[in-house]
Amino acid sequence: MTPTDSSTPWRSRSLVTEVLGVQLAVAALIGMIALIGLAWTSGSVIRNNLEHWATQWASELNELGAPFYLADSTESVLDIERFVAKYPEIERVSWYDANGRALQSLKESGPAETIAEALDTRSVAELATLAGAPRPYMLTQDAASTQRYRLLGPIWTESLAGDGLFDLDLKSAKTSTHLLGFVSVDLDFSSYQSVFLPRLALASAVLLALLGISWACGRWFLKRALAPLSALQNSIARLAAGEADLKFPDSPHAELRAIVTALDNTTHALRKRESHLLHLANHDQLTGLHNRHRLIDELEAAIAASISDNTKCALFFVDLDQFKYVNDTCGHASGDHLLQLAAQQLRYAVRPEDFVARFGGDEFVVLLRNVSRGDAKVVAANVLELMRGLKHVEKEQVFHLQCSIGVAAFGGARFSAQEVIAQADMACQTAKAHGRNRVEFYSTAGKQSEQMARDIDWMNRLRAALENDGLELHYQPLLHIKTGKVQHYEALLRLKTEHGLVSPPSFLPAAVRFGLMADIDRRVLRLVVRALHEFRETHPDLTLSVNLSGFAFEDDSLGAYVKQLLKEHDVSGERLMIEITEQLAVRFAANTDKQIALLRELGCRLAVDDFGTGYSSFSYLKRLPVDYLKIDGSFIRGLTRDKVDQAMVRMVGEVARAAGMQTVAEYVNSAATLALLAKYGIDYAQGFYVGKATARPEPVEVALPHAVRTR
Numbered sequence: 001m002t003p004t005d006s007s008t009p010w011r012s013r014s015l016v017t018e019v020l021g022v023q024l025a026v027a028a029l030i031g032m033i034a035l036i037g038l039a040w041t042s043g044s045v046i047r048n049n050l051e052h053w054a055t056q057w058a059s060e061l062n063e064l065g066a067p068f069y070l071a072d073s074t075e076s077v078l079d080i081e082r083f084v085a086k087y088p089e090i091e092r093v094s095w096y097d098a099n100g101r102a103l104q105s106l107k108e109s110g111p112a113e114t115i116a117e118a119l120d121t122r123s124v125a126e127l128a129t130l131a132g133a134p135r136p137y138m139l140t141q142d143a144a145s146t147q148r149y150r151l152l153g154p155i156w157t158e159s160l161a162g163d164g165l166f167d168l169d170l171k172s173a174k175t176s177t178h179l180l181g182f183v184s185v186d187l188d189f190s191s192y193q194s195v196f197l198p199r200l201a202l203a204s205a206v207l208l209a210l211l212g213i214s215w216a217c218g219r220w221f222l223k224r225a226l227a228p229l230s231a232l233q234n235s236i237a238r239l240a241a242g243e244a245d246l247k248f249p250d251s252p253h254a255e256l257r258a259i260v261t262a263l264d265n266t267t268h269a270l271r272k273r274e275s276h277l278l279h280l281a282n283h284d285q286l287t288g289l290h291n292r293h294r295l296i297d298e299l300e301a302a303i304a305a306s307i308s309d310n311t312k313c314a315l316f317f318v319d320l321d322q323f324k325y326v327n328d329t330c331g332h333a334s335g336d337h338l339l340q341l342a343a344q345q346l347r348y349a350v351r352p353e354d355f356v357a358r359f360g361g362d363e364f365v366v367l368l369r370n371v372s373r374g375d376a377k378v379v380a381a382n383v384l385e386l387m388r389g390l391k392h393v394e395k396e397q398v399f400h401l402q403c404s405i406g407v408a409a410f411g412g413a414r415f416s417a418q419e420v421i422a423q424a425d426m427a428c429q430t431a432k433a434h435g436r437n438r439v440e441f442y443s444t445a446g447k448q449s450e451q452m453a454r455d456i457d458w459m460n461r462l463r464a465a466l467e468n469d470g471l472e473l474h475y476q477p478l479l480h481i482k483t484g485k486v487q488h489y490e491a492l493l494r495l496k497t498e499h500g501l502v503s504p505p506s507f508l509p510a511a512v513r514f515g516l517m518a519d520i521d522r523r524v525l526r527l528v529v530r531a532l533h534e535f536r537e538t539h540p541d542l543t544l545s546v547n548l549s550g551f552a553f554e555d556d557s558l559g560a561y562v563k564q565l566l567k568e569h570d571v572s573g574e575r576l577m578i579e580i581t582e583q584l585a586v587r588f589a590a591n592t593d594k595q596i597a598l599l600r601e602l603g604c605r606l607a608v609d610d611f612g613t614g615y616s617s618f619s620y621l622k623r624l625p626v627d628y629l630k631i632d633g634s635f636i637r638g639l640t641r642d643k644v645d646q647a648m649v650r651m652v653g654e655v656a657r658a659a660g661m662q663t664v665a666e667y668v669n670s671a672a673t674l675a676l677l678a679k680y681g682i683d684y685a686q687g688f689y690v691g692k693a694t695a696r697p698e699p700v701e702v703a704l705p706h707a708v709r710t711r
Contacts, residue, residue: 027214031207080106089187091148092116095155096182100124103181119182123152131156132177147190155180236263286336287343290357295365296515298355299417302369303410312411314376316366317424318346318383321402321436323362342401345390349383360550365421373409373441380405380439388437404431408442419456422513426451458510461497466519470496473527474693475544477700478664478684481677486700488543488577490686491528492693493520512549521552526565528576533569539697545577547609553580559598566602573603579630582608596625607664612652629656631682633667640672650680657681675705 084090084106094105100119104111119127123138130136131154142148157178235247282294290298302313326338339362346364347356355367366383368376383405390401406427408420415423423442431440442452465471475489494501511517528546535542552558566573578599596606607628612635631652635645649665656663665677668687677685691700 027211031204031211088191089189091186091188094184094186096184098128098179098181100182116184119152124182127152127154127182128179130154131179132158132175147188149187149189151185151187153183155183284358287340287358289343289347289364290355292357292359295355295357295359295367296417298357298367299420302367303415303417303420305369306411307414310412311370312372312409314368314371314373315408315410315420315424316364316368316376316380316383317359317406317408317421317428318364318366319404319406319428319432320362321404321432322399326399338399338401341390342387342403345386345401346383349386350379354379359421365424376407376409377439377441380407384437384439402437404428404436405439406431406442407439418459418514419452421515422455422510423452425513426455455510455513458507459514459516461495462507462511462514462516462520465495466516466523471520471523471527472496472501472695473524473531474501474695475531475697476686476693477691477697478545478686479668479674479690479700479702481674481682481685484702484704486691486702487539487541488545488684489697490579491524491531491544491546493524517549517551518555521548522561524548525562529562529565529569529571532571532575535697536571542697543575543577545579545607547579550581553595556595558595559602562599562604563602573599574605576603577605577607577628579607579609580626582611600625612648626661628662628664628684630664630666630686636665636667636673636687637669639676640670646676646680649677649682653681671703671705674702678705 080093084093092105092107094116095103096116096119097103100121100123102115102118105115127138130138137151137153140150140152142150157180158175159178282290284291299315305311306313320338320342323335323338326335339358342362343356343358343364346366350356350366351368353369355369357365357367359365366379368379371379384403387401387403391398393399406424406429408423408427410420410423427440427442431438434440461470472494473491474494476492477486478488478490479486480488493504495504495507508517511520524546525548528544532542532544555561562573562576565571566576580596599606605628606626607630608626609630610632611629612632629652631649635648635652639645639649653663662683663681664684664686665673665682666686668674668677668685669689671689673687674685674689690702691698
């Protein structure tokens with residue numbers, strides 16, 4: 001269950017209820033503790049007072065025992081009755097003779113109906129010893145009630161012993177006591193408790209009422225104070241749902257105004273960030289045109305609209321004719337500037353409502369809606385004309401920009417977006433083959449149709465292979481020339497068909513046209529990492545290299561995907577080498593930089609494939625973040641015969657060593673070629689002389705030439 005789920009229990013809880021609930025619970029707890037403390041303290045005070053009062057009654061025992069020694073006992077009893085009537089806590093007064101036998105009991109209303117029980121022998125003995133003592137009484141508490149006490153004391157007379165009255169010394173005179181009997185006072189203080197408990201109950205009720213009033217008042221005040229915050233709830237919910245164009249209600253409170261201000265700033269930043277991300281997701285960073293991702297969405301929508309509305313559309317595939325020459329001659333920065341000029345000129349050449357995108361490299365695509373074949377031809381001719389008129393001056397050289405355009409018209413028939421792009425691409429290739437700087441329409445008859453049919457067939461096979469594990473790897477060894485050891489292999493892709501295995505040149509052009517290269521790159525990476533895990537016991541030092549297309553680096557999650565694969569198969573990134581094209585390495589778009597940096601953080605090594613085919617290759621060696629240079633095979637095939645190739649390979653080796661890179665020579669097919677590579681300080685050799693690609697990394701024994709062995 002997610003926090004945004006409307007069924008989440010905490011969403012129905014009220015802040016006001018929680019605050020007041022806590023407040024009420026705390027107040028109730030404090031009130032309960034206060035009442036318990038009051039009851040305990042009051043009871044303790046009452047008990048202490050009762051004992052104090054009972055002690056005070058002890059001083060009255062002799063007076064209460066007056067009937068024992070007064071001549072007029074009747075009058076003394078009446079006095080005692082009046083005395084008892086004044087104190088409601090005195091329940092009964094009883095008199096006993098010296099032997100403990102009960103003589104009479106007196107209550108407030110007069111003589112008691114029943115006389116008290118006789119005192120037991122032990123009590124009589126203890127009380128007798130108290131006659132004449134400083135504390136001549138004994139106080140006991142009723143075991144059945146904490147509010148009832150009995151006060152017992154002896155009644156006695158004292159006389160002075162002496163020979164005469166006048167010579168009596170009071171300080172030294174002795175006295176004698178004569179026990180007359182005993183008196184008891186039964187005290188009942190329960191009336192005090194009966195008054196206290198109702199009052200305590202009343203106090204508790206008043207406390208509960210006050211708590212209820214406090215709850216109601218607090219709820220009203222809190223709801224009133226938090227009303228502006230409650231008004232923000234709907235706006236915040238809409239914000240959480242992704243809606244950024246919001247207006248938050250104002251508030252008179254400074255704290256809530258600060259919240260509203262913060263929310264306004266947040267939504268403004270979110271709108272700005274969303275707009276920026278949306279622009280990045282849909283536009284090419286260099287030219288500002290729409291990118292391939294947005295093109296696919298627009299093209300699919302146009303195809304659907306053409307079917308439902310029975311309208312005609314056209315797609316231009318525009319390829320600059322001299323871009324590679326400008327890029328290699330004047331450098332990468334000049335090439336980028338030329339692409340920007342071409343994009344601007346292309347935007348001017350088409351209609352305002354037409355959709356223009358950069359497809360990749362020096363290729364552009366234009367989508368024209370609601371256009372006839374004739375109108376599309378006019379627009380294409382206008383593009384050619386404006387492009388021809390564009391002059392680019394760089395390093396005192398003037399370049400006239402030209403382009404080849406392939407046009408695919410569609411409408412009424414169902415084609416996928418990739419099929420329409422493939423049709424326009426084929427028409428563009430035809431324009432290039434017929435002399436460049438021209439327009440060609442895709443034709444459903446002839447060679448274009450045949451090529452399209454072949455590409456669609458390859459597309460279907462590739463999709464089936466991706467779904468059914470129809471791709472596999474073969475491994476070609478790389479010989480370390482100095483040591484003669486083979487621990488490094490290049491993983492080469494093969495497609496399983498009913499006629500056997502097929503190599504990439506047969507199916508990769510169709511994969512590019514139909515947008516399958518990104519999926520193929522990911523599958524190859526998975527196969528390579530899985531192979532490193534599978535062969536680590538038989539080949540513990542095995543290193544595999546794999547060639548990725550430029551499409552792989554357009555994926556922001558490439559680095560995270562490789563990291564996941566390495567972790568999943570418990571493989572070190574140092575055992576994986578990724579080969580990239582020289583064009584991709586030197587171009588260094590921001591996203592490519594990021595992905596390469598992530599791969600290097602994982603320990604993966606990088607190699608530039610087919611190095612040396614560009615005029616400006618050496619100028620980028622100082623900043624290329626790669627470990628290996630793979631010398632293009634065109635310099636190796638005729639190495640033993642061509643002095644220029646020998647000079648080129650020697651120079652590449654020297655520059656690579658100075659840059660801290662290692663070199664790999666492809667297409668090594670003879671011992672003589674291997675000997676020259678060793679002479680020029682090339683590190684690795686790859687080719688049929690070293691070993692062909694096999695289904696598993698097989699041990700290789702290479703017959704090293706004498707010149708290699710003696711180095």
